[in-house]
Amino acid sequence: MTVINLREMNIDQTGTIVSVGASGELGRRVRDMGLIPGKQIRIQGRAPLNDPVSLRIMGFTLTLRNNEADYIKVEV
Numbered sequence: 224m225t226v227i228n229l230r231e232m233n234i235d236q237t238g239t240i241v242s243v244g245a246s247g248e249l250g251r252r253v254r255d256m257g258l259i260p261g262k263q264i265r266i267q268g269r270a271p272l273n274d275p276v277s278l279r280i281m282g283f284t285l286t287l288r289n290n291e292a293d294y295i296k297v298e299v
């Protein structure tokens with residue numbers, strides 16, 4: 224298994240969140256959305272310029288900007 228940034232994942236790739244490096248308000252907001260270690264995610268799609276990224280987690284869809292996705296490490 225390899226650990227990469229969420230931004231580096233490909234469409235339809237799945238992985239497990241290993242860590243969330245964001246702190247402060249951004250860290251709280253990311254965790255409130257359910258992006259916490261141990262959760263399974265799948266990249267659903269990307270906007271034409273690759274920002275934002277759309278992902279599935281716990282049965283719902285989220286979109287994150289790439290600067291937010293950079294804080295999330297995923298094991299693929």
